[in-house]
Each structure stands twice: as structure tokens, then as C-alpha cells.
Amino acid sequence: MDKFFTGLSGFSIVLLTAALLIVLVPMLLKGGSAVFFKGTVEFRKMQADIFNRGDDAALKNEKERTRRAREFIYDSIETFKNGIDPAALSEKVRQINRQFGEQLKDKGIEGEDYQSLRSIARELRDKLIEAFESNDRNLINENIKFVFSYKQDNRLANSGMKEMFAIAEKFSRAIENVDFQKRDRYAQSLGEIEEIVTQLLGPKPGEPVPVLAMARYGATRWEQAEKLKEQLLYPVRWVGGKPGEPLVAEKYSRQEEFKGTAIEPLFGYVDKELSNMLEPRRTFYWQFFIDDSINSHYFGGVGPEILGTLLLTIVAMIFVIPLGVISAAYLVECSTENLAVKIIRMCINTLAGVPSIVFGLFGLAFFVLYLLPLFGAPSKGNILAASLTLAVLTLPLMIRASEEALRAVPHTYKEASLALGAGHFRTFIKVTLPAAMPGILTGIILSLGRVAGETAPILFTGTAAVASIPKSLFDATRTLSYGSYDMAVGDRIAAMVPHQQYGMVVTLILLVLILNTAAILLRWKISKKLRGH
Amino acid sequence: MTTEENDMQTQPAGKAKGGASPFIRLDEGKLQPKRKVDMNSIAVVKSENFNFYYGSKVGVKNITMDIYPCSVTAIIGPSGCGKSTFIRSINRINDLIPHGRAEGKLFVNGHNVYEKNTNLIRLRQQTGMVFQRPNPFPKSIFDNVAYGPRLQGIRDNSELQRIVEESLRAAALWDEVRDDLKNSAFALSGGQQQRLCIARALATRPNILLMDEPCSALDPTATGKIEDLIDQLQKDYTIVIVTHNMQQAARVSQRTAFFCLGELVEYDLTSKIFSNPAKKRTEDYVTGRFG
Ligand SMILES: Nc1ncnc2c1ncn2[C@@H]1O[C@H](COP(=O)(O)OP(=O)(O)OP(=O)(O)O)[C@@H](O)[C@H]1O
Ligand SMILES: [Mg+2]
Numbered sequence: 001m002d003k004f005f006t007g008l009s010g011f012s013i014v015l016l017t018a019a020l021l022i023v024l025v026p027m028l029l030k031g032g033s034a035v036f037f038k039g040t041v042e043f044r045k046m047q048a049d050i051f052n053r054g055d056d057a058a059l060k061n062e063k064e065r066t067r068r069a070r071e072f073i074y075d076s077i078e079t080f081k082n083g084i085d086p087a088a089l090s091e092k093v094r095q096i097n098r099q100f101g102e103q104l105k106d107k108g109i110e111g112e113d114y115q116s117l118r119s120i121a122r123e124l125r126d127k128l129i130e131a132f133e134s135n136d137r138n139l140i141n142e143n144i145k146f147v148f149s150y151k152q153d154n155r156l157a158n159s160g161m162k163e164m165f166a167i168a169e170k171f172s173r174a175i176e177n178v179d180f181q182k183r184d185r186y187a188q189s190l191g192e193i194e195e196i197v198t199q200l201l202g203p204k205p206g207e208p209v210p211v212l213a214m215a216r217y218g219a220t221r222w223e224q225a226e227k228l229k230e231q232l233l234y235p236v237r238w239v240g241g242k243p244g245e246p247l248v249a250e251k252y253s254r255q256e257e258f259k260g261t262a263i264e265p266l267f268g269y270v271d272k273e274l275s276n277m278l279e280p281r282r283t284f285y286w287q288f289f290i291d292d293s294i295n296s297h298y299f300g301g302v303g304p305e306i307l308g309t310l311l312l313t314i315v316a317m318i319f320v321i322p323l324g325v326i327s328a329a330y331l332v333e334c335s336t337e338n339l340a341v342k343i344i345r346m347c348i349n350t351l352a353g354v355p356s357i358v359f360g361l362f363g364l365a366f367f368v369l370y371l372l373p374l375f376g377a378p379s380k381g382n383i384l385a386a387s388l389t390l391a392v393l394t395l396p397l398m399i400r401a402s403e404e405a406l407r408a409v410p411h412t413y414k415e416a417s418l419a420l421g422a423g424h425f426r427t428f429i430k431v432t433l434p435a436a437m438p439g440i441l442t443g444i445i446l447s448l449g450r451v452a453g454e455t456a457p458i459l460f461t462g463t464a465a466v467a468s469i470p471k472s473l474f475d476a477t478r479t480l481s482y483g484s485y486d487m488a489v490g491d492r493i494a495a496m497v498p499h500q501q502y503g504m505v506v507t508l509i510l511l512v513l514i515l516n517t518a519a520i521l522l523r524w525k526i527s528k529k530l531r532g533h
Numbered sequence: 534m535t536t537e538e539n540d541m542q543t544q545p546a547g548k549a550k551g552g553a554s555p556f557i558r559l560d561e562g563k564l565q566p567k568r569k570v571d572m573n574s575i576a577v578v579k580s581e582n583f584n585f586y587y588g589s590k591v592g593v594k595n596i597t598m599d600i601y602p603c604s605v606t607a608i609i610g611p612s613g614c615g616k617s618t619f620i621r622s623i624n625r626i627n628d629l630i631p632h633g634r635a636e637g638k639l640f641v642n643g644h645n646v647y648e649k650n651t652n653l654i655r656l657r658q659q660t661g662m663v664f665q666r667p668n669p670f671p672k673s674i675f676d677n678v679a680y681g682p683r684l685q686g687i688r689d690n691s692e693l694q695r696i697v698e699e700s701l702r703a704a705a706l707w708d709e710v711r712d713d714l715k716n717s718a719f720a721l722s723g724g725q726q727q728r729l730c731i732a733r734a735l736a737t738r739p740n741i742l743l744m745d746e747p748c749s750a751l752d753p754t755a756t757g758k759i760e761d762l763i764d765q766l767q768k769d770y771t772i773v774i775v776t777h778n779m780q781q782a783a784r785v786s787q788r789t790a791f792f793c794l795g796e797l798v799e800y801d802l803t804s805k806i807f808s809n810p811a812k813k814r815t816e817d818y819v820t821g822r823f824g
Binding site for chain 1: 624626629631654655657658660661662664666668669672680681684685717719730733734737
């Protein structure tokens with residue numbers, strides 16, 4: 001029988017540990033990646049711009065190196081685009097033609113000369129546009145040839161028309177291997193490619209700086225970059241099964257798709273040179289715990305959340321500890337088991353079982369909308385109301401733990417104190433309370449964990465997903481628990497930055513752990529003193 | 534919690550009323566002359582038809598006995614006969630019992646403590662109590678002894694130190710703990726703890742010491758020390774001791790009361806009780822023929 005129990009307890013310990021590991025380890029790993037990760041040059045740019053952090057000179061060198069490594073990407077996209085985007089090319093050619101007319105006027109060329117040059121330019125323009133928009137290779141070659149025949153004409157070659165010849169040349173090169181039948185498909189794919197490149201490397205140099213911070217930088221984290229690379233090289237398409245069957249995802253190679261075209265080398269280049277374009281480096285981003293968040297947690301950290309959580313917890317504990325201990329003292333010391341006490345005890349037990357969202361609604365109705373406005377607070381969610389709600393929520397727990405602790409104090413202490421001429425109050429303060437302190441601290445530990453982690457009670461009473469750092473107790477605040485919840489429900493960004501979400505959760509766990517450790521150490525010290533060693 | 538107002542009506546002459554400290558010092562020694570009591574005629578504790586009930590259950594009934602100053606009075610009797618009930622009624626620590634009820638009169642230092650105007654704090658300062666199991670507070674040795682004096686408002690450190698030393702000396706513990714006053718009381722042995730509890734009780738300057746089986750948790754050596762201590766203390770204190778140990782009662786006490794089934798069967802000089810008791814039940818009990 002003994003062996004059986006040993007085995008059973010051993011088994012349950014193993015089971016518990018396994019469950020804990022299965023739940024915690026992936027979470028810790030994911031959350032840990034908010035702080036430990038491979039940061040790219042984009043990350044360092046962001047840190048320098050937004051948080052004024054990092055080595056400016058080194059960053060300048062990095063920027064220069066990566067810019068050079070990236071040039072090839074932009075060039076090959078540009079070249080390829082010239083072959084498949086007739087509308088843009090046509091527009092450019094028209095513009096050149098118009099400018100040419102004005103240039104002629106500026107130079108003072110008039111009369112017949114003017115007329116003949118203009119008509120040549122117009123003809124070249126039309127031929128080129130015809131070529132751009134054609135799918136007939138012969139016609140294109142003929143038209144290009146026609147255009148090139150004017151290349152030697154000094155009147156044209158030394159003017160703005162020079163550009164037109166350049167475009168014609170680029171175009172003829174660009175279309176060399178382009179299958180005109182696929183133009184539309186190419187255009188669509190190219191759009192995707194450009195989008196991915198923007199996400200990977202940030203906006204193209206020379207383009208206006210986007211307003212949103214999150215659009216200003218490429219992939220700040222190496223794993224993000226690798227994901228984008230995968231999307232760039234091997235996109236997924238949905239191929240139809242037989243009628244009535246669901247579509248199936250299928251990966252295909254973009255390099256194959258663009259085989260032979262001017263953009264083909266881009267894929268190999270990205271595959272090989274991505275790390276030169278982004279320069280990933282091991283990063284320990286401890287500032288995650290103090291930074292404000294940028295664009296609802298796309299960048300930045302959880303500083304305000306930590307602050308808010310601590311604030312709520314501390315204010316709640318300021319209410320809970322004395323109230324809980326005093327109530328427990330009343331139940332233990334001052335009352336005999338009469339009806340009133342029985343009712344109070346029943347209320348406490350019932351309250352302990354009420355779902356926390358009910359406390360949230362109670363807090364909204366009572367503290368936010370009724371009680372605090374009586375003292376001149378605006379009737380909107382604020383820290384004080386949220387803390388009070390949390391206090392009410394955890395009060396039963398605190399009372400029960402304190403009551404147990406007070407009851408556990410040996411009766412002989414009390415008798416000894418009373419026999420020495422102490423009053424009941426003195427006896428309680430001087431003897432009973434200190435002796436019950438370890439048990440009360442246990443209650444505090446339990447309450448702390450509860451208060452710091454609850455979301456529902458503060459949902460309506462004092463939190464906001466976006467809020468500045470609170471200046472008074474009448475401001476709303478962000479908290480870790482509410483932040484995790486907010487990112488989990490319907491925030492598109494959360495899917496893009498899972499490390500932020502997990503980071504928040506892990507931070508919450510750590511915070512509670514630290515608070516508890518402090519309380520446990522304190523309890524250990526006190527009970528050591530009480531035991532007299 | 535002033536002790537001056539609503540004072541117990543009579544108080545020992547030694548207590549300096551209106552003085553700086555409501556406190557008789559040990560070094561003022563010989564308390565009897567100050568109290569101006571005639572040792573053999575005036576009882577320090579006097580109970581008249583005293584009853585105590587636990588709800589409807591009788592704890593003790595009809596106890597009438599006088600306890601004389603500066604002597605040791607032993608209370609013996611079979612288990613459950615109400616010894617503890619009686620001794621705990623003297624300093625009214627029995628008040629803590631939820632449905633407890635006292636009837637009759639019980640005078641301590643001349644004042645009926647069950648009268649409404651009794652100052653419990655003053656009463657308990659006058660009656661030190663030592664319990665069956667050593668029950669020091671989870672504090673240092675010094676703080677344990679200084680607990681009572683501090684309650685009386687003594688804050689001055691050198692004064693406290695003096696009282697602690699005196700009390701520990703009186704409890705024959707000083708030499709053993711003089712260097713570890715800051716240590717926890719729990720680090721002491723059981724016997725030392727019990728003597729510490731005696732010192733703690735002495736520190737409030739009582740004139741009555743109530744001891745409820747003070748040696749039952751101790752080994753013979755420790756018991757011997759406590760008995761020696763009782764011998765010494767009886768010069769200055771009125772001691773009431775409950776004991777199951779007949780030899781102990783015979784050794785330390787001058788008078789012995791025999792309780793049985795909540796009643797006082799016989800109360801007389803110890804020598805008489807043990808050699809020539811008047812009642813058959815007493816004889817049965819002291820000779821060990823009683824169950
Ligand atoms: N708190 C209480 N509530 C109810 N009855 C009690 C309580 N304390 C004692 N009694 C009862 O009162 C009677 C006297 O008890 P008491 O403790 O005075 O006996 P005792 O002589 O001290 O016994 P012992 O030698 O075992 O200590 C016993 O019958 C006991 O059951
Ligand atoms: Mg007893």
C-alpha cells in the first residue's frame with residue numbers, strides 16, 4: 001500500500017511538472033523573444049529615431065552598407081517594370097514630348113524648324129506608345145528600330161528627347177524575354193513583390209516618409225524577415241480541387257514564374273544576400289520593460305502596462321489588507337457565533353464565488369458612475385475605481401485567509417497576554433496579529449496574484465488600450481492583463497507581432513512571481529523570527 | 534486604557550496612587566508591612582459561595598475558601614473536578630469562555646472581582662498567572678519579560694532593563710540567559726521557558742501568583758528548580774498552585790484544598806490533609822485509593 005502511494009504521488013508530480021512545462025515553456029519562449037531576438041538594421045533605425053538609442057556613427061555605416069546591398073533589388077524591379085507596365089511608360093513618353101516642345105520655345109526655335117521637330121517628336125512618341133501597348137514582337141521591333149533611326153539626329157539627341165531614346169532602349173531590353181501573354185499575371189505578382197519588399201526593407205529610398213511609424217521601417221526582427229523571404233520566394237496559391245471540394249494551398253516558386261525575365265536574378269539575390277541587406281544581430285532589448293508602445297504595440301515595450309498593473313495592485317492592496325484583516329479580526333475576536341456573523345460569513349463565501357465580470361459591472365455601476373462622482377471625479381473609468389473593484393473582488397479571499405491565520409494563533413498567547421493585564425485590543429495588536437502575520441501574508445500573496453492578473457473587473461472600470469501614463473488616480477491606465485486581452489481580441493496587429501502579446505503575458509507572470517517572491521521572503525523571515533531561529 | 538480611573542476599590546497600600554508609577558518595586562522589598570495585612574487573619578483571595586457554570590454545566594459550585602498571604606496554597610483533586618476553573622476565575626481569565634457564568638462572591642485584595650466596576654487590567658496586574666504549558670510569546674526573552682511593564686506605560690529603557698533583570702533573577706533564570714536577552718524565547722528549554730513565564734508574570738509586580746499545573750510539562754530536574762523557586766517566592770507572594778502531584782503539593786504548600794466534582798471537599802493545613810484528613814474522600818484520594 002505504501003509503495004502504491006509513493007508511486008501515485010511520484011506520478012502526479014511528474015504529471016504536474018509535464019503539464020506546467022507544456023503550458024509554460026512555449027509561452028516563455030515566445031514571450032522571451034520580445035526581449036531576446038535577432039534585431040535587424042531596421043530595428044536599430046527605429047530605436048534611434050523613436051527612442052534616441054544606439055550608436056549613431058555605427059548606424060550610419062550600417063545604413064550605407066545595407067543601402068548598397070539593396071540597390072540591386074530596386075534596380076531589377078525597376079527594369080522589369082519597364083517591360084510590363086505600358087501605361088506608366090506611355091505617360092512618361094507623353095510628358096517628355098510636351099517638355100520637348102517647351103524646350104524648343106525656350107531655345108528660340110520657331111517657324112518651320114519648330115514645326116518639323118515637333119512632328120518628328122510626335123511621331124516618335126506615337127510609335128513608342130504603340131510599341132509599349134503591343135503584344136506583337138515584330139511590330140515592337142520595327143517601331144523601336146524606327147525610333148533609333150533618329151538617334152543620330154543632333155537636334156534631338158542633345159535635347160530632352162534623349163530621355164525618350166533611353167526609355168526605348170530600356171524597354172527593348174526589358175521585354176527581351178517577357179511573355180506578353182502573361183503581362184497581367186506579371187503585373188499582379190510584381191505588385192505582391194513590391195509590397196513584400198516594402199515590408200522587408202521599408203519604404204523605397206526617395207519616397208515620402210509614411211505617417212505611421214509602423215510603415216516607416218522594414219522587418220525589424222530577423223525571424224520576421226525570414227518569413228517575408230519565404231513569402232517572396234515561395235508564395236502560396238490556392239488551386240481548385242474537383243467541384244465541391246475545398247481549395248488546396250500549394251507553394252510555388254516565384255523564380256520559376258519569372259524565369260528568363262529581368263527580375264529573375266532578384267530571387268536568388270534575396271535568398272543569398274538578405275542578411276547583408278538587414279544585418280541581423282543578437283539583441284537584448286531589456287528596454288521592453290520600460291518603453292512605451294508605438295502604434296498599439298507594433299513597436300516598443302510594456303512600460304506603461306507594468307506601471308499601471310503595479311499601480312492598480314498597490315492601490316487595491318492598500319484597501320484590501322487593512323479591510324481584510326479588520327474584518328477577519330471582527331469575525332475571530334469580537335463576535336460570538338450569532339445570526340449576524342453567520343450571515344456575514346455566508347455573504348463572504350458567496351462573494352468569493354461570484355464571477356469576476358459581475359464585479360466589473362458592479363464596479364462600473366457603483367464606483368465609476370455613482371460613488372466617485374460624488375467626490376467630484378469624472379464618471380469615467382479610472383484607477384481608483386478599478387482598484388476599488390479589485391479590492392472588493394479579492395476581499396473575501398483576504399478575509400478568509402486572515403481569519404484562518406488569526407484562528408490558528410495558539411489560544412495560550414492570548415491568555416498569557418490578557419493575564420498580564422493587556423486589553424483585548426492591545427493583545428490583538430501586540431500578540432495575535434504578529435503571530436498571525438505569516439498566514440496573513442499568505443492571504444496577501446493569493447490576493448496579489450489575483451489582483452494583478454484579473455481583467456474582467458477592470459474592463460469597464462479603469463483601463464484603456466491606448467492611454468498615456470496616468471498622472472493621477474482619476475486617469476484610466478493600461479495594464480498587462482487588459483493589454484493581453486486587448487491584443488488577443490480582434491487586433492490585426494497582434495497577429496503580426498505575436499512576440500509582443502506573449503511578451504506581455506510573460507511579463508505579467510514575471511511581475512506576479514516577483515511580487516510573490518518578495519512576499520514569500522518576507523513571510524519566511526517573519527516566521528523564522530517567530531520560531532526563534 | 535488608563536488604570537487610574539475605575540480602579541479596583543481597594544488596593545495594596547504599596548501601590549503608589551498618583552505617583553509616577555503605579556508599581557511596587559521588588560527592591561522596595563517586604564511587601565507585607567506596606568500592605569499592612571495581618572498575615573494570618575486577612576485573606577488575599579476570599580471566595581464565598583462561588584459558582585462557575587459552563588453554559589448549563591457546572592464547573593465549580595459553592596466554593597468558600599480563604600487564601601492567605603505570603604504562603605503557598607495547593608489545590609489538588611481528580612481530573613475534571615474544577616481546579617482550573619476555580620484558579621482561572623480568580624483573575625477572571627475565564628471571561629473568555631463564551632457561555633461562562635459566575636455566581637457568588639470572589640474577593641481579591643478585598644475587592645469582589647465579579648462586581649461590575651472591576652478594573653480587569655488592574656486585577657490581572659495584581660494576579661500573575663503561570664499556565665500548564667510554557668507559553669512565551671514569539672518574541673525575544675527581553676520583550677517577553679518587558680511585555681507587562683510596557684503595558685503599564687514604562688517606556689524608559691534603563692528602567693525596563695532593571696525590571697527585566699530583577700524579574701529574571703527572581704525567577705532564577707538570569708544567570709542562564711543574561712547574555713541572550715535578544716534571542717527568541719523559543720530557543721529556551723521547556724523548563725527555562727516556564728521560568729521565563731514566571732519572570733514575565735513577576736514583572737507586572739503582582740502580589741498573587743496563580744499557577745495551573747506549572748510543572749506538568751517538565752522533567753524532574755526542571756520541576757525541582759521551579760519548586761525551589763516557589764519556595765523562594767512565597768516570602769513575597771501569595772501563591773496558588775494547582776497540581777496533580779501529591780508529593781509536590783506536600784513539598785511546597787502550607788495549605789491544601791481538595792476539590793472533587795466541582796466542590797471543595799476539604800481545605801486545611803497541608804500537613805493535616807496528608808496525615809490526618811477529616812474526610813474519607815480526601816483520604817482515599819491522597820493515599821491513592823481514588824480512581
Ligand atoms: N471551556 C469549557 N466549556 C465547557 N466545559 C468546560 C470547559 N472547560 C472545562 N469544562 C468542564 O468543567 C469541568 C471542570 O474543568 P476543569 O478544567 O476546571 O478541570 P480540572 O480540575 O482543571 O481538570 P484537569 O486536572 O484535567 O486540568 C470539567 O468537567 C470540564 O469538562
Ligand atoms: Mg486543569
